[in-house]
């Protein structure tokens with residue numbers, strides 16, 4: 001009996017087990033025979049892109065944690081100096097433009113390699129890396145000035161949140177620049193082609209992401 | 225490697241030799257080797273965590289007496305037994321110790337290399353017990369070990385999507401593990417703020433008296449977060465992209481579903497902990513005060529961030545055990561799992577709900593009562609998918625042709641413990657009740673029924689897949705004895721904790737006898753400790769069985785349990801690259817007792833023509 005009752009309970013997706021004809025059985029997905037298995041086509045999102053998307057998801061949760069903390073302190077404090085009071089807002093506007101422009105140049109670079117234009121590809125990549133480095137340099141320079149002016153990480157919640165948030169973003173830019181450096185070297189050696197450009201593409205995804213995070217952080221930290 | 229495996233995969237075998245010792249056993253990129261590495265590392269840590277638990281239990285049953293076999297631990301953690309006065313003995317304590325059962329036994333055993341535990345060290349011991357058990361035993365065992373081993377095999381892939389990332393994931397977990405163990409040996413000892421590391425206790429070294437040890441704790445978990453991140457990316461990509469032809473989403477075994485959902489939780493929850501740990505580290509070392517009210521910080525913020533990670537974390541721990549249980553119950557009931565899709569969707573529901581319930585850990589932390597009520601309701605909703613799972617497990621057993629093998633017994637043990645732990649969870653979800661039992665032994669009982677109950681899922685998985693992993697069978701008789709003793713002593717150790725908790729016994733206390741109202745219940749503590757020791761000793765049977773079977777167990781066939789899933793179509797153990805040819809999948813994983821075939825199992829990759837169907841009629 002156990003065998004019979006087991007069948008009555010049915011496999012997943014099963015219909016009642018009272019099939020009369022062979023065809024009926026064959027048509028039931030769980031029972032085998034059945035239609036030939038759908039062969040899995042080339043996955044719509046390649047492994048590398050998928051991995052990068054997930055890294056970006058995780059990074060977003062990381063920044064969400066930090067931004068959440070910032071918001072708690074920013075809006076929970078009775079007094080919170082306006083960004084304009086301490087921070088070099090003007091120059092950071094310019095710096096923001098650099099970073100956003102670097103996203104554009106990155107996009108141009110990828111367009112070029114898709115069209116197999118090696119020379120402009122390498123050039124646009126180099127411009128992107130340069131812009132990224134300039135962004136970092138300006139940030140570093142401003143930090144030195146800020147610390148000199150007395151805004152240190154331990155000088156209260158303002159400094160602590162500022163350096164933690166902006167510093168974490170800076171580290172991400174640094175990682176992106178270093179990675180782009182490697183990609184640039186590979187690009188100059190002609191490693192990429194329209195058929196083989198995943199290495200540039202995922203580096204580009206990360207680069208856009210770092211730019212996008214800045215679009216959130218800049219108004220939040222500097223502009224209010 | 226078994227005869228069959230060696231013969232079948234001799235090509236792969238040759239490749240193995242080419243790789244050399246280091247690439248094969250140490251820096252291997254083969255998911256099966258990495259899985260085994262995680263497995264062995266976590267079993268070692270299970271011993272460490274278990275011994276720490278024994279120290280905690282000794283202290284609670286016979287407070288401030290000498291703990292046996294600990295004299296090798298140096299001062300200021302343990303004091304030599306003859307220096308009674310060295311430890312701040314509360315006046316007249318011995319007067320309470322003597323009348324309790326086993327006091328004489330304790331005294332005589334304590335004289336064997338015994339030493340007194342410093343109260344501050346007790347804090348380190350329970351902190352590290354929990355940290356090790358959660359992050360260095362259950363996670364690496366289930367997610368690192370079985371996640372790695374099973375995912376490619378059960379979806380019919382040759383390896384993970386990113387084998388090198390996989391190797392790096394293990395080799396970043398190693399320094400984290402070494403660091404957490406090493407933290408015992410630095411000045412001031414290991415972290416002592418509880419595994420939850422609540423600020424302000426954790427944010428200022430002077431408060432818990434532990435400096436370097438707690439820094440190492442933070443750094444170790446930061447590194448472990450990177451390791452988990454790499455693992456999660458790998459698992460998700462592999463499941464999404466690398467399934468064999470015909471392996472549609474709803475033909476995946478539930479254990480793969482559970483590991484997939486777990487990986488998503490890992491991916492999104494761990495970074496939040498990383499952010500919080502980063503701020504904590506800054507507070508400790510850079511002079512910020514994120515969590516220190518003195519400098520304008522917010523201790524409650526730590527709790528929010530920690531539990532926003534922490535509740536998904538408990539599902540990271542328990543979901544794989546649920547998946548394993550589903551597979552094993554179906555195999556040994558010789559019946560399809562009851563409600564396959566409901567099982568898969570309830571796991572997704574659990575994963576989703578786990579993001580919106582974290583406040584139930586903070587009912588007494590000073591939350592707005594409206595918020596508390598919201599968290600109470602969301603938490604109670606968790607009972608719905610949990611109940612779906614439980615009833616479907618029962619439905620699977622119902623009318624089945626049950627084979628009581630050791631993996632089956634452990635899976636049943638997991639279900640029964642989960643029911644108890646799940647029910648006590650509903651008590652605590654209710655704010656008015658939780659205000660009373662919060663931070664008592666009731667909660668300790670609750671989370672041991674769920675988290676420590678996972679150990680049953682771990683053993684079930686190990687007994688079940690041991691033949692596949694190591695090519696040999698484990699001894700069934702020893703396995704059954706191991707189960708019986710573990711099940712009995714587990715319940716004797718943890719069930720009475722409910723009574724202590726309702727009686728007001730706080731958790732995380734060094735000496736319950738300091739509180740007069742607890743004296744009457746001290747004999748429960750003694751009973752629990754005795755049971756816990758027996759539970760620990762019972763594991764020796766497992767270790768004997770495990771090591772003996774590794775060396776001299778009976779050679780395993782491809783499919784010793786007559787199961788359907790793809791890993792059983794590969795040799796035991798599978799060679800490099802897993803399958804001789806990529807399998808093609810024709811049906812779901814639980815076609816047991818199908819009328820289409822003579823046998824009562826029907827593997828996923830077996831092609832049936834219409835002839836077979838007619839023949840069976």
Ligand code: HEM
Pocket residue numbers: 420538539541542584585586603604606607610645646647649650652653654658661662663667670671674675
């Ligand atoms: C049936 C579903 C569950 C419900 C309703 C539930 C509810 C709760 C509640 C309300 C608390 C807070 C108690 C307090 O602090 O006073 C708690 C704590 C805890 N739960 Fe659960 N829980 C459930 C399932 C689980 C599972 C499956 C696990 C782990 C695998 C788990 C692990 C824990 C742990 C470790 C704690 C301890 C937190 C601490 O250190 O204070 N729970 N649970």
Ligand SMILES: [Cu+2]
Pocket residue numbers: 534535538581582584585
């Ligand atoms: Cu929770």
